[in-house]
Amino acid sequence: MPSRPRSVSPASVPAAPPAPAQDRRAKQQATLLLLALVPEGILEAMLIPLYPFIVRSVGIPESQVGYYTGLLGSAFYAPLLFTNIAWGAASDRLGRKPILLAGLSAGVVSASLLTFGTSFTQIFAARVLAGLFGSNSTISKGMLGELFSDDKGRSFGYAMYGVVYGASGILGPLLAGALVNPHTKWPGLFGGDWWADRPFALACGLGAFMTVCGLLIVLLGLREPRRARRGGGRTSRAEEGGSLSPVSVVPDYQALGDADEVLFAEDDAAAPTGDRVDRKKSMVDDAYHTDEDEDGGEGAGEPSDHQPLRSGMRSSRAVTTASASASAAAASRHPLLTRRALLPVGFYCAIAFINMLDMSALPLFFSATGGGGLALPAGTTARYLSTIAVSKLIGQLTTFRIVLRQLGKWGTFAAGAWSFAVGNVSMALLVILFSRHAEFAGAASASAAAAATATASLATVSPYVFLAPVLVVLGMAEVMGYLAVILAITDSVEPHHLGLIHGFASTCAAATRTLAPTVAGAVWQWGLLIGGPASGAVFFFGGAIALITVFIANRTQ
Numbered sequence: 001m002p003s004r005p006r007s008v009s010p011a012s013v014p015a016a017p018p019a020p021a022q023d024r025r026a027k028q029q030a031t032l033l034l035l036a037l038v039p040e041g042i043l044e045a046m047l048i049p050l051y052p053f054i055v056r057s058v059g060i061p062e063s064q065v066g067y068y069t070g071l072l073g074s075a076f077y078a079p080l081l082f083t084n085i086a087w088g089a090a091s092d093r094l095g096r097k098p099i100l101l102a103g104l105s106a107g108v109v110s111a112s113l114l115t116f117g118t119s120f121t122q123i124f125a126a127r128v129l130a131g132l133f134g135s136n137s138t139i140s141k142g143m144l145g146e147l148f149s150d151d152k153g154r155s156f157g158y159a160m161y162g163v164v165y166g167a168s169g170i171l172g173p174l175l176a177g178a179l180v181n182p183h184t185k186w187p188g189l190f191g192g193d194w195w196a197d198r199p200f201a202l203a204c205g206l207g208a209f210m211t212v213c214g215l216l217i218v219l220l221g222l223r224e225p226r227r228a229r230r231g232g233g234r235t236s237r238a239e240e241g242g243s244l245s246p247v248s249v250v251p252d253y254q255a256l257g258d259a260d261e262v263l264f265a266e267d268d269a270a271a272p273t274g275d276r277v278d279r280k281k282s283m284v285d286d287a288y289h290t291d292e293d294e295d296g297g298e299g300a301g302e303p304s305d306h307q308p309l310r311s312g313m314r315s316s317r318a319v320t321t322a323s324a325s326a327s328a329a330a331a332s333r334h335p336l337l338t339r340r341a342l343l344p345v346g347f348y349c350a351i352a353f354i355n356m357l358d359m360s361a362l363p364l365f366f367s368a369t370g371g372g373g374l375a376l377p378a379g380t381t382a383r384y385l386s387t388i389a390v391s392k393l394i395g396q397l398t399t400f401r402i403v404l405r406q407l408g409k410w411g412t413f414a415a416g417a418w419s420f421a422v423g424n425v426s427m428a429l430l431v432i433l434f435s436r437h438a439e440f441a442g443a444a445s446a447s448a449a450a451a452a453t454a455t456a457s458l459a460t461v462s463p464y465v466f467l468a469p470v471l472v473v474l475g476m477a478e479v480m481g482y483l484a485v486i487l488a489i490t491d492s493v494e495p496h497h498l499g500l501i502h503g504f505a506s507t508c509a510a511a512t513r514t515l516a517p518t519v520a521g522a523v524w525q526w527g528l529l530i531g532g533p534a535s536g537a538v539f540f541f542g543g544a545i546a547l548i549t550v551f552i553a554n555r556t557q
Contacts (some may be wrong), residue, residue, distance in 0.1 A: 023153070026147040026148055026153065027156075029147055029222065029223060029225070030144060030147050030148070030157050030160065031160075032217055032218075032221045032222050033100075033140055033143060033144070033147075033218075033222060034140070034160055034161060034164045035164075035214070035217055036100065036104065036136075036214040036215075036217045036218045036222065037136060037137065037140055037161075037164055037165075037214070038164060038167075038168055038210070038214065039104075039107070039207065039210035039211040039213065039214040040104075040107060040134075040136060040137070040168075040211070040214070041164060041165045041167075041168025041169070041172070042168045042171050042172045042175065042207065042210060043107075043111060043172070043204075043207035043210070043211070044168075044172065045168050045169045045170075045171070045172020045173055045176075045389065046172040046173065046175055046176040046203050046204075046207060046382075047114075047172075047176075048073075048172075048173075048359055048360075048363065048385070049173050049176060049363045049366075049378070049381050049382040049385045050176050050180065050200060050203070050363075050378060050382070051069045051072050051073060051360075051363060052065055052069050052363050052364055052367045052368075052381075053180070053199075053200075053367065053378045053381075054072070054123060054200055055068045055069050055072060055120070057199055057200070058118070058119055058120045058123070059120075060120065062368075062369065063525075065364070065368075066364055066520075066521035066522070066524045066525040066528075067518075067521050067522060067525060068120065068521075069360065069363070069364060069517070069521050070360060070517040070518040070519070070520055070521025070522065071124070071517075071518065071521070072120075072123065072124060072127060072517075073356070073360050073516075073517030073518075073520075073521075074513075074514045074515070074517045074518050075124050075127035075128050075131065076127045076128070076130055076131040076134060077131060077356075077510045077511075077513035077514040077517075078128070078131060078510070078514040079128055079131035079132040079134070079510075080131050080134055080135065080506065080507065080510030080513075080514075081507055081510040081511045081514055082507075083131070083132055083133070083134075083135060083507075084135050084138050084503050084504075084506040084507035084510055085500070085503040085504050085506075085507040086503070087099050087103075087133075087135035087138065087139065087503060088135065088138055088139065088142065088499040088500055088501075088502055088503015088504065088506070088507075089499065089500050089503055091139050091142065091143075091499040091503075092142075092496065092497070092498075092499035092500055095224045096139050096140075096142065096143045096146075096224060096225065096499070097218060097222055097223075097224050099135065099136075099139050100136055100139055100140075100218050100222070101215065101218055101219060102133055103133045103134065103135060103136040103139070104136065104211055104214050104215040104218060105133075105215060106129060106130065106132065106133030106134075107130060107133065107134075107136075107211040107214075108208055108211045108212055108215065109129060110126045110127070110129045110130035110133075111126075111130075111204055111205075111207040111208035111211055112205075112208050113125065113126035113129065114126045114127075114200070114204035114207070114208075115198070115201045115204040115205045115208060116198070116201070117198075118197050118198060135503070135506065137506070138502050138503055138505075138506040139499065139502075140161065141158070141161065141486060141490070141498075141502045142498040142499040142501075142502045142503075143225060144157035144158060144161060145157075145490045145495065145498040145502075146225040146495060146498060147225055149495070151487070151491075154487060154490060155401060155404060155487065158483050158486050158487060158490075159396050159397075159400055159401060159483065160396075161486075162392065162396040162400070162479060162482070162483050163393060163396045163397060165392070166389055166390075166392040166393030166395075166396050166479075167389075167393055168389075169386065169388065169389025169392060169393075170386050170389040170390055170393060172382075172386075172389075173382035173383060173385050173386040173389070174382065174383065174386055175203060175206065176203050176378070176379075176382045177378060177379030177380070177381075177382035177383055178379070179202045179203040179206065180199055180200055180202075180203060180378045180379065181199045181378075182195055182199075182201075182202045183195040183196045183199070190202065335493045335494070335497045335500070335501070336493075336497075336500065336501060336504050338492070340492045341489070341492040341493060341501060341504075343488075343556055343557075344485050344488035344489045344492055344505075345489060345501075345504065345505045345508055346508075347413060347417075347485050347488075347549060347552075347553060348482075348485045348486070348489060348505050348508070348509055349505075349508045349509050349511070349512045350417075350512075350545060350546075350548075350549040351416070351417070351420070351478075351481040351482055351485060351549070352509035352512050352513050352516075353512035353513070353515070353516050353545060354420050354424070354516075354542050354545050354546055354549075355420075355478055355482075356512070356513045356516035356517060356520075357516045357517075357519065357520045357538065357541070357542045357545075358423075358424065358427075358474060358539070358542055359385075360516060360517040360520035360521065361520040361523075361524055361538045361539065361542075362384075362385060362427075363381055363385065364520070364521070364524050365431055365524075366380070366381040366384055366385075367381050368528070372435065372528040372535065373434075374434060374463055384464065384467065384471070385471075387467075387468055387471040387472065387475070388471050388472075388474055388475040388478070389475065390475070391471065391472040391473075391474075391475030391476055391479075392475040392476070392478055392479050395475065395476045395479035395480070396479055396483070399476070399479065400412070400479050400480065400483055403415065403480060404483075404484065404487075409484050409485075409487050409488050409491075410484070410488070410553065410557040412480050412483075412484035413480065413481055413484040413485050413488070413553060414550055414553050414554065415480045416476075416477045416478070416479070416480030416481025416482070416484060417477070417481055417546050417549045417550045417553060418477075418546070418550055419473050419474070419476055419477030419480060419481075420474070420477040420481065420542070420543070420546035420549075421543045421546035421547045421550065422473055422543075423470050423471075423473040423474040423477055423543075424474075424539045424540070424542035424543035424546060425539070425540065425543040426469075426470045426473070427467075427470050427474075427536070427539040428536030428537070428538075428539035428540045428543065429536065430466055430467065430470065430536075431527075431535050431536040431539060432532075432533055432535055432536045433466075434463065435531070435532075435535040435536075489501055489502065489505050490502075519538075519541075520538050523537050523538040523541060524538050
């Protein structure tokens with residue numbers, strides 16, 4: 001019997017590793033992309049510790065500072081609730097670069113409004129505008145998923161994404177502390193009422209200038225990644241270097257025949273016309289007949305000992321048909337409405353809520369006067385918060401990939417959630433400790449001013465010794481939790497849905513980030529009003545959310 005040609009399905013061939021030149025180009029493009037994100041990260045890091053001071057500078061009384069600080073923090077994230085998924089889906093259709101350019105252009109306008117604003121309404125409007133076009137981080141995560149198609153490349157890309165925001169988190173607070181109130185630091189250059197009325201104008205103006213630089217980087221240096229557009233052909237997981245599902249390795253004889261036609265096209269083209277044969281028919285005949293059948297020998301055309309082979313072929317075809325039906329049913333579901341996609345998105349929202357709760361409450365605690373906080377100035381508050389950014393940067397460079405290799409994505413996420421729980425409970429205990437010290441100082445002093453002075457004196461010497469370890473834990477929690485769950489989100493869909501899934505995740509996270517600052521401000525003011533252990537209520541609340549997240553993650557993974 002003639003030997004049956006060996007047929008190979010394209011999906012069964014392992015994806016070749018990326019060529020060094022392609023890998024180098026991917027890293028170059030990722031570097032340009034991340035450099036363009038630096039201005040947004042630095043400006044955001046500058047503003048977060050300054051929110052309470054900005055609110056006070058526009059005439060809001062101290063008893064209302066927490067509420068208005070929460071509103072200002074929510075102003076950026078509320079529009080993202082509606083625009084993140086829209087921009088993510090638009091980037092799938094139109095490309096990443098146009099959406100990035102639109103976001104950076106709006107960022108320039110927003111930062112300019114902050115520079116010239118003198119009322120709460122103007123500053124609030126500037127943050128809302130930034131939120132309407134603030135999806136660049138979402139688009140960037142999808143673009144990194146396209147530039148790197150395997151877990152190794154993506155872990156590198158997302159780790160560098162974290163490094164950018166970690167470095168921005170260090171530079172932002174330091175720049176904020178250095179550039180705030182320039183009329184008192186450099187009266188020769190920035191003297192006059194204009195700068196006195198706008199104590200944060202220099203910091204925000206620098207943010208506007210850096211955003212212009214980011215706009216030029218994207219415009220002149222960034223290229224649109226080559227990929228399958230929605231509606232323009234689907235890229236399989238095998239082609240993207242991903243893993244194959246069990247369904248994808250069921251034999252598909254139609255595919256095998258097509259593969260053979262490709263493999264032997266050269267031979268057929270070179271052969272004389274009369275010698276060409278129908279190879280697909282030949283393969284089927286080989287499967288159903290033996291040499292005796294072809295010679296018309298004994299048993300020809302009868303279901304003798306060759307029947308099992310025929311039955312096996314029919315069974316394989318039945319399995320293939322059933323698998324195709326299952327695949328069609330799965331494909332009919334929306335890619336976002338699967339357990340594989342919804343679980344990591346939910347965990348991403350939980351981490352985003354806890355993180356935003358902390359970043360809204362910590363500046364209130366550091367800056368609050370009257371015995372409820374540490375009464376630190378803007379520069380010191382910013383420097384204290386930069387500890388979180390330093391620990392994040394170190395964790396992204398030295399720890400994350402090691403932990404990821406040891407624990408996997410979900411183990412790393414659980415470690416991050418546990419760290420959030422420990423950090424929040426510890427911070428709540430410290431708030432109670434310093435509040436009791438302020439009460440003691442107030443009782444021993446003749447005036448509230450003396451109590452505030454005593455608290456501030458303590459804050460400049462000893463509080464950082466207690467606060468620094470907790471801030472480091474919170475920074476490491478952010479590294480582990482965020483980056484691990486971003487990897488899980490990226491792995492949950494096909495490459496041509498990356499913009500959509502990250503837009504959906506960021507939209508859901510925007511809802512929690514919109515709520516968290518308002519909740520933090522309200523619970524903080526309530527804790528100050530009640531006093532005692534209630535003063536740490538906002539951080540106890542964050543710790544409880546983290547513990548619930550750990551419990552759910554352990555039950556579902």
